[in-house]
Amino acid sequence: MTKTETQILGILKKYISSLLTxxxxxxxxxxxxxxxxxxxxxxxxxxxNSLKNGCRLFITNTTERDKCYSDLxxxxxxxxxxxxxxxxxxxxxxxxxxxxVIARTEGRNxxxxxxxxxxxxxxxxxxxxxLARNIYQYAGNGEIELKILDTDPMGIQVLARDKGPxxxxxxxxxxxxxxxxTGMGKGLMAARxxxxxxxxxxxxxxxxxxxxxxxxxxRP
Amino acid sequence: xxxxxxxxxxxxxxxxxxxxxxxxxxxxVRQLKDDVTMxxxxxxAQGLIVDLSGVDVMDSYISRAIRDIGVVARLMGVKxxxxxxxxxxxxxxxxxxxxxEGIMTTLNMESAIEYLREQxxxxxxxxxxxxxxx
Ligand SMILES: Nc1ncnc2c1ncn2[C@@H]1O[C@H](COP(=O)(O)OP(=O)(O)OP(=O)(O)O)[C@@H](O)[C@H]1O
Ligand SMILES: [Mg+2]
Numbered sequence: 001m002t003k004t005e006t007q008i009l010g011i012l013k014k015y016i017s018s019l020l021t022x023x024x025x026x027x028x029x030x031x032x033x034x035x036x037x038x039x040x041x042x043x044x045x046x047x048x049n050s051l052k053n054g055c056r057l058f059i060t061n062t063t064e065r066d067k068c069y070s071d072l073x074x075x076x077x078x079x080x081x082x083x084x085x086x087x088x089x090x091x092x093x094x095x096x097x098x099x100x101v102i103a104r105t106e107g108r109n110x111x112x113x114x115x116x117x118x119x120x121x122x123x124x125x126x127x128x129x130x131l132a133r134n135i136y137q138y139a140g141n142g143e144i145e146l147k148i149l150d151t152d153p154m155g156i157q158v159l160a161r162d163k164g165p166x167x168x169x170x171x172x173x174x175x176x177x178x179x180x181x182t183g184m185g186k187g188l189m190a191a192r193x194x195x196x197x198x199x200x201x202x203x204x205x206x207x208x209x210x211x212x213x214x215x216x217x218x219r220p
Numbered sequence: 221x222x223x224x225x226x227x228x229x230x231x232x233x234x235x236x237x238x239x240x241x242x243x244x245x246x247x248x249v250r251q252l253k254d255d256v257t258m259x260x261x262x263x264x265a266q267g268l269i270v271d272l273s274g275v276d277v278m279d280s281y282i283s284r285a286i287r288d289i290g291v292v293a294r295l296m297g298v299k300x301x302x303x304x305x306x307x308x309x310x311x312x313x314x315x316x317x318x319x320x321e322g323i324m325t326t327l328n329m330e331s332a333i334e335y336l337r338e339q340x341x342x343x344x345x346x347x348x349x350x351x352x353x354x
Binding site: 100101104122123133183 | 243246247277278279280281306309312315317318
């Protein structure tokens with residue numbers, strides 16, 4: 001039996017009869033068509049969902065069920081840290097328009113693997129899309145760096161960096177009084193509002209760096 | 221390949237149907253805007269249904285483009301209905317303080333078609349002068 005298998009069974013045994021745990025796991029593995037010995041990025045969230053579906057049949061007490069779900073989430077997010085590496089980070093260059101889609105898709109996948117809720121996944125992907133488009137529109141090129149934060153609760157950090165002209169009227173923009181010539185002037189506001197932490201460094205002539213962080217448990 | 225991809229527009233009776241099932245790049249969005257306008261002109265469609273069920277995010281650019289499509293369609297005498305918007309994305313839109321103002325939105329394709337059918341039926345009621353009644 002592999003280590004992953006033992007660990008998952010260990011979690012399940014706390015909530016359902018040990019006679020059933022192996023069946024639940026087996027079914028979930030089959031249904032999500034993953035290889036337990038070789039979990040690839042993206043696999044864990046599918047497996048986690050299948051496992052939860054299986055557990056739902058056997059854990060009738062909703063408090064217990066939620067506890068089991070969060071144990072599973074915690075397990076998989078820790079597992080992804082060890083497969084991706086604790087200090088996992090990925091840098092996506094933003095040079096062409098299509099890099100915007102690549103960056104937000106990468107970001108969303110990483111959030112999914114970490115066990116972020118669907119709505120948090122959408123928020124992070126949307127914010128990445130805004131920041132990447134700003135780079136492309138106003139600075140020409142730059143990069144998006146995604147990083148797992150080994151904090152408690154765990155989080156994701158997105159850094160959008162370019163060597164463009166910087167932003168002179170940043171205060172006006174963040175006060176919400178800004179009338180954009182090129183868009184709706186919603187991008188940076190959304191980044192600040194939807195994320196847990198938002199920092200911007202954009203002194204004219206120094207380029208622009210926007211840093212946002214979103215943590216796992218912050219909001220459903 | 222990505223570069224030449226287009227979102228298909230289907231004509232079904234009096235309506236045009238667009239179903240977005242890929243992550244939208246800005247280029248794809250612009251292409252769609254042009255294509256829809258051209259198809260409306262070419263086909264003389266009465267209604268336009270945009271199925272958003274496969275959209276991954278509605279960021280400021282995409283939502284503005286969708287809104288633009290609705291506005292252009294209206295100027296050309298075509299009613300637009302959006303459908304299939306993922307609830308998480310809908311919540312996100314509201315949180316970002318963006319709206320698709322003025323565009324009818326339904327849960328799914330069926331109710332979108334039904335809505336357009338009702339609209340059409342209303343329009344074919346013979347016009348008569350007189351005090352307005354409900
Ligand atoms: N990376 C950047 N480099 C230089 N200027 C920027 C950068 N990002 C944003 N800006 C400036 O800040 C303004 C506000 O950006 P924001 O993303 O909030 O709105 P917008 O891009 O104008 O419109 P929207 O994002 O709603 O389409 C922009 O109009 C632009 O002038
Ligand atoms: Mg912007």
